[in-house]
Amino acid sequence: MTFELSIPLNNSNQKLTIESLVIVGANGSGKSRLGVAIEELHPNSHRISAQRSLVFKEEIEVKSIIAAEMLQRFGNFSQQKHWGEEQNRKYAMDQKMNSRWGSRPTSHLLEDFDHILSVLVAHENAENLLFKREYQSGVRPDQYPVSKQDRVIHVWNRVMIHRDVEISDNRLYAKDSSENRFNGIEMSDGERVAFYLIAQSICAPANALVIIDEPEIHLHRSVQYRLWDAIEAERPDCAFVYITHDLEFAASRSRAKLIWVKKFDGKKWDWEDVACVDSFPTELTLEILGSTKPILFVEGTHDGIDTQLYKRIYPDFHIVPRESCLKVIESTRSVRNANDLRAIAAFGIIERDYRADPYIRSLQRDFIFATPVAEAENTICLPFIVMAAAKHLHRDEESTFQAVIEAAIKRLQSQLDNQVKERAAQEIRYAFGQFSFKGFTGRESFLQAANDFKAAIDAQSQYDVAVQHYMTIIDQRDYMGLLKSFNCKGLEDDVAKAVGFVNRSTFRNWVLSEIDASLRAENPSAIGAEMLKQLREVFPVLPLTTDSAVAASASSAEVANG
Numbered sequence: 001m002t003f004e005l006s007i008p009l010n011n012s013n014q015k016l017t018i019e020s021l022v023i024v025g026a027n028g029s030g031k032s033r034l035g036v037a038i039e040e041l042h043p044n045s046h047r048i049s050a051q052r053s054l055v056f057k058e059e060i061e062v063k064s065i066i067a068a069e070m071l072q073r074f075g076n077f078s079q080q081k082h083w084g085e086e087q088n089r090k091y092a093m094d095q096k097m098n099s100r101w102g103s104r105p106t107s108h109l110l111e112d113f114d115h116i117l118s119v120l121v122a123h124e125n126a127e128n129l130l131f132k133r134e135y136q137s138g139v140r141p142d143q144y145p146v147s148k149q150d151r152v153i154h155v156w157n158r159v160m161i162h163r164d165v166e167i168s169d170n171r172l173y174a175k176d177s178s179e180n181r182f183n184g185i186e187m188s189d190g191e192r193v194a195f196y197l198i199a200q201s202i203c204a205p206a207n208a209l210v211i212i213d214e215p216e217i218h219l220h221r222s223v224q225y226r227l228w229d230a231i232e233a234e235r236p237d238c239a240f241v242y243i244t245h246d247l248e249f250a251a252s253r254s255r256a257k258l259i260w261v262k263k264f265d266g267k268k269w270d271w272e273d274v275a276c277v278d279s280f281p282t283e284l285t286l287e288i289l290g291s292t293k294p295i296l297f298v299e300g301t302h303d304g305i306d307t308q309l310y311k312r313i314y315p316d317f318h319i320v321p322r323e324s325c326l327k328v329i330e331s332t333r334s335v336r337n338a339n340d341l342r343a344i345a346a347f348g349i350i351e352r353d354y355r356a357d358p359y360i361r362s363l364q365r366d367f368i369f370a371t372p373v374a375e376a377e378n379t380i381c382l383p384f385i386v387m388a389a390a391k392h393l394h395r396d397e398e399s400t401f402q403a404v405i406e407a408a409i410k411r412l413q414s415q416l417d418n419q420v421k422e423r424a425a426q427e428i429r430y431a432f433g434q435f436s437f438k439g440f441t442g443r444e445s446f447l448q449a450a451n452d453f454k455a456a457i458d459a460q461s462q463y464d465v466a467v468q469h470y471m472t473i474i475d476q477r478d479y480m481g482l483l484k485s486f487n488c489k490g491l492e493d494d495v496a497k498a499v500g501f502v503n504r505s506t507f508r509n510w511v512l513s514e515i516d517a518s519l520r521a522e523n524p525s526a527i528g529a530e531m532l533k534q535l536r537e538v539f540p541v542l543p544l545t546t547d548s549a550v551a552a553s554a555s556s557a558e559v560a561n562g
Helices: 031-041 065-074 085-094 113-136 148-159 189-202 221-234 247-252 282-290 305-313 325-337 357-364 376-381 383-392 397-414 416-432 443-456 459-476 479-485 491-499 504-517 526-538 548-554 556-560
Strands: 003-009 012-018 020-024 045-048 164-168 171-175 181-183 209-213 239-244 257-264 269-273 295-298 318-321 346-350 368-370
Touching: 003 031, 003 239, 003 269, 012 020, 020 031, 020 247, 031 045, 031 209, 031 239, 031 257, 031 269, 045 189, 065 113, 113 148, 113 164, 113 189, 148 164, 148 189, 148 221, 189 209, 189 221, 221 239, 221 247, 239 247, 247 282, 257 282, 282 318, 295 305, 295 325, 305 318, 305 376, 305 504, 305 526, 325 346, 325 368, 357 368, 376 383, 376 479, 376 491, 376 504, 383 397, 383 491, 383 504, 383 526, 397 416, 397 459, 397 479, 397 491, 416 459, 459 479, 491 504, 504 526
Parallel strands: 020 239, 020 257, 045 209, 209 239, 295 318, 295 346, 346 368
Antiparallel strands: 003 012, 164 171, 171 181, 257 269
């Protein structure tokens, strides 16, 4: 259902129309307090705290429906004989802050598992009694009534397909794979929290606003989405507000409105809508919005060498891996051009590969820079790292370095034909990319211009230039030129073995561990500190400026010296 929601924003309350709402933000941003404020603004709401106990008694306490529901919703039940039901309910609601939340609505441990089980049993008993009386009076219903307990079990069976549960003889039971029954208190934390959340949602009042703080806690990722999809489907009369810092969970609520809580000063909140950015998944948009650092898009994955290196080289930036160079370029431009994200400083670093220097310079206008070597793996093979490793292994540095050069040249010679073709092809692709249709009218003039442009591209010359480029590296034993121009995943392994490591993994791990050790307060690694210092000197300096002209010149010296 759609729900008219009031939510505090600065000095007033903002009106939102929602089906569901996801509130995200960093730890300490005031998300949970905002959930409390929303609860206070909406009397027909039911909030489930992040601080919730999963402990319950083996024997379910049997209570009346009104007693069980008031304990579940308000934490107290006082049946004054001279008051009517509504007056008793209003009193319980007024005492909710103390009795349910212990005057600490965000941090109080919510111990109401027993209450929600009592609600299920109370409604089941009432349904059974009604059915019995109707049957005794001669009424024959077409089907047995569906109780709250039935609905809880129905949702459970849709989500927790590996485990059956039942409430029998005022106890919650579960069954193992052999159909052996055991007490529900012995279920795992994930199973108990799933049952608890299902029951709380099913037993919420009609047309309620259900507020859940940390809806993903204790739940495996594969269960989270199915659970809340099933609960929302079972309670279409309710609107759900999720409070989370789990960006992947937030992105999974595809129909929900998203807001990002930026700050809370103790009295008022500052939040904003999360706008969709073309080509960005919602999770990535949230990650960018939530960063307190400038964004640096890089190639590779979260656990790849690219990300591992850049986190150390650029500690003042939030590193966001985007897998391919095209996604890095697209992401950097998208953030820079998106109206809602323009205040965020975004940069990109791509691998040099076989790209022409003019193309690299053109990317710098968009704050996108290239590595000083052909690919990230070549970073581990830089001369100063090789020398540091030789020193660490107590080997002669110069002879070790010469052995590394020999191994690298040998690898290049074995891959020469492929490297030449790739480099020449990249130059030709870049040349074709410079063709412009502007200034031509009509089919004939366009085709003539295209043919003239194609004829001007000398493929043989590009191939010969590429051959000469690599032969010069080989003849001059130009190791830095090789690292800048040679794309080969096997190179790092050759260098590692020439230095004295078993393989590239042990070499890579040593480099990263020494760099990390250089940041220790006690006995920092001098070798790691020197490697990190030189890495920061050879990699591009990222200008924290909105001036694209400044950005374009930031690494011009490095390109020119290529």
